[in-house]
Structure formats: structure tokens, C-alpha cells
Amino acid sequence: MAGPLTGVRVLDLSRVLAGPWSTQILADLGAEVIKIERPGMGDDTRHWGPPWLKDRNGNATKESAYYLSTNRGKHSVTVDISQSEGQELIRELAAKSDILVENFKTGALGKKGLGYEELSEVNPGLIYCSITGFGQTGPMANDAGYDYLIQAQSGLMSITGVPDGQPGAGPQRVGMAVADLTTGMNATVAILAALHHRNSTGEGQHIDMALLDVQVSWLANQALNYFCSGTAPSRTGEYHPNLAPYQPFPTSDGQVIIAIGNDRQFQQFCQVVARQDLAQDIRFQTNPSRVENRVALVGIMSDITRKESSHYWMDVLVGVHVPCGPIQNIQQVFEDPQVVAREMKVDLEHPDIGPVPGVASPIKFSKTQQEYKKAPPQLGEDTDTVLERLLNKGTEQIASLREQNVL
Numbered sequence: 001m002a003g004p005l006t007g008v009r010v011l012d013l014s015r016v017l018a019g020p021w022s023t024q025i026l027a028d029l030g031a032e033v034i035k036i037e038r039p040g041m042g043d044d045t046r047h048w049g050p051p052w053l054k055d056r057n058g059n060a061t062k063e064s065a066y067y068l069s070t071n072r073g074k075h076s077v078t079v080d081i082s083q084s085e086g087q088e089l090i091r092e093l094a095a096k097s098d099i100l101v102e103n104f105k106t107g108a109l110g111k112k113g114l115g116y117e118e119l120s121e122v123n124p125g126l127i128y129c130s131i132t133g134f135g136q137t138g139p140m141a142n143d144a145g146y147d148y149l150i151q152a153q154s155g156l157m158s159i160t161g162v163p164d165g166q167p168g169a170g171p172q173r174v175g176m177a178v179a180d181l182t183t184g185m186n187a188t189v190a191i192l193a194a195l196h197h198r199n200s201t202g203e204g205q206h207i208d209m210a211l212l213d214v215q216v217s218w219l220a221n222q223a224l225n226y227f228c229s230g231t232a233p234s235r236t237g238e239y240h241p242n243l244a245p246y247q248p249f250p251t252s253d254g255q256v257i258i259a260i261g262n263d264r265q266f267q268q269f270c271q272v273v274a275r276q277d278l279a280q281d282i283r284f285q286t287n288p289s290r291v292e293n294r295v296a297l298v299g300i301m302s303d304i305t306r307k308e309s310s311h312y313w314m315d316v317l318v319g320v321h322v323p324c325g326p327i328q329n330i331q332q333v334f335e336d337p338q339v340v341a342r343e344m345k346v347d348l349e350h351p352d353i354g355p356v357p358g359v360a361s362p363i364k365f366s367k368t369q370q371e372y373k374k375a376p377p378q379l380g381e382d383t384d385t386v387l388e389r390l391l392n393k394g395t396e397q398i399a400s401l402r403e404q405n406v407l
Contacts, residue, residue: 003030003371008195011093012036012074013081013102013109015043017147017177018131018211020070021184022191023101027073028361028370034093034386035071035377039078039407042379043067056354063353068376072348072358075374075382078407085406087112092391094119094126098198099191103131106141116206126204127194129187135210145211150179154215159222161235171235183214244290245297248327249305249313256310258301259323263287268320273304350375383407 008031012023020035020043027033037043049064080086091114094100100119102109109115116128130136133145151157151173161172190207198204216223222233225241233241240246245266248255260266263286270279278284278300283293290297305313310326317324328336334345346360356375363370387393393401401407 002368003028004365004368005029005031006371008032008099009097010034010099010101011090011097013090013100013104013114014131015103016045017070017180018183018187018209019101019103020045021181022129022131022187023074024070024072025184025188025361026099026191027374028363028372030368030371031099033074034097034382034390035074035076036079036081036090036093037076037379039080039380039405042076042078043071045070046379053353053356061353063356063376063378068356068358071376072356072372073374074377075386076377076380077383077386078380079383080406081112081114083404083406085401085404087114089387089391089401089406090114091119091122095122096390097123097126098195099127099129101129101131101187101191105144106130106132106136120204120206124204125198125202127191127198127207128204129191129194129207129209131183131187131209131211133211135213136208140212147177147179147211148173150211150215154179154212155219155222155232156215159233159235162237163235166237169235178218179211179215182218183209183211186214186217239294239298242291243287244294245301247298249298250302251305251310251313252308254310255327256305256313257323257325257327258305258313258317259325261323265322266290269317269322272316272320272322275300275304346372348372348375350378352378380407 005026008026010023010026010031010033012019012033012035014020014023015037023033023035035043045067046062046064048066050060051065052060053063053065053068055061079089081090094114107115110118116130119128120126132141133150134140134143152171156178157171157173160174161170162168187207187209190209194205194207221242225233238247243259243261246259246261247257249258258269260269266284267279270276278297282289284290284297314324314326326332333339344360344362346358347355348358350356353375358372360372361370384398387398398407
């Protein structure tokens, strides 16, 4: 079966992570994605290594793990958009595309005649998605935005890390580039909504995505904690600010997460450990009272949990529907039977390199399917075929453009 976006063409002028993450999602959904890259250099992340992919013979290639993580399913076409001939190629490709995604600085493509206003004239139905650090408007619109900066400015780091007064206290960066990734996801949502609008009206439009906007929106319940209390949330480290018990607990051989989300689950826990008195204790009867008396409760529960192994608690508590799970490293994640059963690792064959591993899409359809039809491309591997197929460029024209260093 074909993917649900089969027949949709995406012109991808983005690089690094937020934009490529969005366009990889679109490729997995069946869209044709044409990735425009700088001749000789390509996407910045091609050089962000080690580690590097190894070929069939175990030799390191020039393909970085970072680049491979976000570029499968795409066709790599090299075009120098600083040259007028390259700009014209982009205009021609935009005329034949449904969606364009770019993450240049605000206004940079407009100076080259490749902004939304210019390209919408050649393709009124074009959905043009711009991804920047701070958006197309506001006092910081022209500033460069990077994930680390956004995590700090958005308030995310202020609620991530060890609380003040404890060893190792201080704000911390989340271990993934969450501002980039969540912006890529939100960009995909916006693109699909704009695609639905275009299918109804024939109108394309400009989408303005900002990493800071997305990360602020991602504050979710913590933002509402502030709105409702008037007090800015602080770092809570390993525990949840609104639930208890909801954190790691020591075991005889490590730690487990016990995540109790309601009073019934707490009563089940108390029954399993033969401490029904805790369920009747006025300090612990309800979630608000448990949050208020968290320190006392965690001390009591820790004395209980450290007497048995992690596997013991996962078996016993999950058996009575009390959420309990392991803290795994990434190797353990991909050995986890549930992750294996959900087929969250995918291998794609590249004709020159061999198998290329990747993390599968989390989307599971009942009628359509994800399409893993192409390994992340080597730089410029599709230039000639795309220009021939879509723009009817002949061999001599392509050779001439290459001689001029346009390709």
C-alpha cells in the first residue's frame, strides 16, 4: 500500500534538525521529498561526526549518524542558490511542488527572490513553511536561534534539573534537541492543516514556525501551574510537581520508576506491600495530601522498595495495574521486548553503502502505511534524475550547470 501522502511533493530547503525532522515525517507518510543541498558541502549535519556509518565491509563512510537520523526517504539535489541560475532552478521546482520547507534566517530567501511572496506568484497553491528561532516578527526576528538557547529562554531549563539546595543543583539541558524536534513535529501538523485548507480552497499559504513559540507552548501544565498560582515553577528534579508518588525509587539492585496517577493505584500499592495503614493515613489518602507530604511518603516507600529487586517490583506492581518501569539506557531500549514488538528499528538498504539503520516512525495506521522506501541519500545522488524527470533538463544542460558550479 502507498502512504497517505503519495502524490504530494515537498521541496526541502532546510538543514540541520527542525526542518529535516518535519520533512522526514512527510517522507515516511509517502510524500516525495526533494532535499536541496549546497554543492560540495551539503547539509551541515553531514559533517557532525563521529560516529560515522560503516559500510558492508565495516569501513567508516562519510555519512554521520546525526545526518542519517533525519533524512531518510529523500532525494538529494545539489543547487547553489547564491547564483541566479540556481535560483531559477528553485523557482522551477517550486512551481511543481505542493510544499516548501526552509529554515534560513528571516528574509534571507526573499533577498534571493525565493521568499513566499515571490514563489506564490509562480505557484499560488504552494504551502511555504518557514522555520526560524524566533519567528518572522518581533524584536528578535533577525536573530539566529539554536536549541540550547531556546531551552534556556523558553523556561524549560528552569524546571529541568536538581532542585536548589541539593548536590548538583542547577538548570540542565534536556538530553535531546527538544526545541528542534517539537518544532519539526508542529511544522508537520501545520503543513497538513494547510494542505487540507488548500484541498478545500485551492489556496496556498505561508506558515511561520518559531522554535521559541513551540517550546513555550510545550510548557503545558507547568505554564498553567504558573498562571493559576502566580508562582513560577522551579526544578523538582526526579519528582513530579503535581503527583505523588511519581518518581524513581531504590531497589535492592537499582532503581525503578513508580508512577502513581490516582488514589486507587496508591491503594493497590499499599495492599501489595501489606501497608494498608498508609492508605488510611490522612497524610496520604488523596493525591493533594500526598503531594503536600511527599517527603515523608517517599521515605516510607523507599524503605519498602529497597528490600526487593527491580524485576520483582515491576512484576508485582504491574500485575495489579500500578505503573512501574525500568530506567533504561539506549542499548536497553532497542533490546526491550515491547520496543522490538512495535518494530521501532528499521534498516534501509543503500545501493552503495549497504544497510542503513534508523528509528522507525511511531505512527501506526490501520488502512495506510508508512513508507520506508529510500535510505538517507548521499550528497547529490539524485541531482541528475530529478532535474531530468521534473524539469526536463537534458544531459548537456545539466553538464553546463555543473561546469558553472551551479550543481
